[in-house]
Amino acid sequence: MMEVNAQKQQVGEYAASLVHADMVVGLGTGSTVKYFVEALARRVQLERLPIRGVTTSKCTAELAQRLGMTIVDIDEVDQIDLTIDGADRVNRHLEGIKGGGAALLFEKIVARNSKRNIWIVDESKVCDVLGGFPLPVEVVQYGVEHLMQLFTGAQLQPVLRRASDQQPLVTDNGNYIIDLHVAQINQPAVLADWLANQVGVVEHGLFLDICDEVIVGGETMHILTAQSV
Numbered sequence: 001m002m003e004v005n006a007q008k009q010q011v012g013e014y015a016a017s018l019v020h021a022d023m024v025v026g027l028g029t030g031s032t033v034k035y036f037v038e039a040l041a042r043r044v045q046l047e048r049l050p051i052r053g054v055t056t057s058k059c060t061a062e063l064a065q066r067l068g069m070t071i072v073d074i075d076e077v078d079q080i081d082l083t084i085d086g087a088d089r090v091n092r093h094l095e096g097i098k099g100g101g102a103a104l105l106f107e108k109i110v111a112r113n114s115k116r117n118i119w120i121v122d123e124s125k126v127c128d129v130l131g132g133f134p135l136p137v138e139v140v141q142y143g144v145e146h147l148m149q150l151f152t153g154a155q156l157q158p159v160l161r162r163a164s165d166q167q168p169l170v171t172d173n174g175n176y177i178i179d180l181h182v183a184q185i186n187q188p189a190v191l192a193d194w195l196a197n198q199v200g201v202v203e204h205g206l207f208l209d210i211c212d213e214v215i216v217g218g219e220t221m222h223i224l225t226a227q228s229v
């Protein structure tokens with residue numbers, strides 16, 4: 001089996017080849033997207049590729065700017081042509097769990113405003129039923145303990161995400177993340193609706209009806225589409 005980082009590099013570099021001149025490109029977040037941004041920045045330099053990027057986190061914005069890419073605010077563009085992002089889990093219906101890197105809110109806003117969304121993943125991320133990775137939920141800080149109790153009562157096994165200093169992790173938007181340790185999410189749409197309706201929840205990491213294609217790394221890199229299900 002091809003090593004995981006090699007797969008991330010493989011799909012990141014392939015995704016960079018999908019970008020064309022004059023595109024507005026959504027730049028996701030994470031260790032897989034890092035390879036994509038680096039490869040795209042090389043194309044920008046070598047080919048003088050005129051593109052503009054919209055970022056999904058401070059981390060990606062810093063990387064892209066350091067590599068010389070032109071970054072614009074999402075409100076400066078009418079639409080994003082193509083967004084390339086990673087995912088923590090994806091099933092064969094192209095539904096995913098995202099937010100392992102705490103960037104789910106901006107990622108979902110960028111995705112919803114993109115004409116086309118492509119995810120790049122190593123093969124360990126593909127599953128039949130979503131699960132096996134905690135589902136991140138971004139919540140406002142105020143009243144977080146009450147949300148924790150609500151989630152506990154709903155058998156969602158919540159854990160407040162902490163930073164390396166053991167303080168609650170604060171997102172780019174000043175919120176907290178609660179990770180729900182659900183072994184299998186059999187009805188993602190039902191859970192997504194329920195989460196979206198809870199006061200204090202800003203956004204959840206279930207990305208449904210968003211992704212158009214998934215590029216999966218491995219010895220035989222392949223592409224999952226809605227048609228291939």
Ligand SMILES: O=C[C@H](O)[C@H](O)[C@H](O)COP(=O)(O)O
Nearest residue numbers: 030031032099100101102103
């Ligand atoms: O918040 C982070 C994002 O949703 C990432 O795209 C996701 O966690 C995948 O990251 P990685 O490529 O590092 O596994």
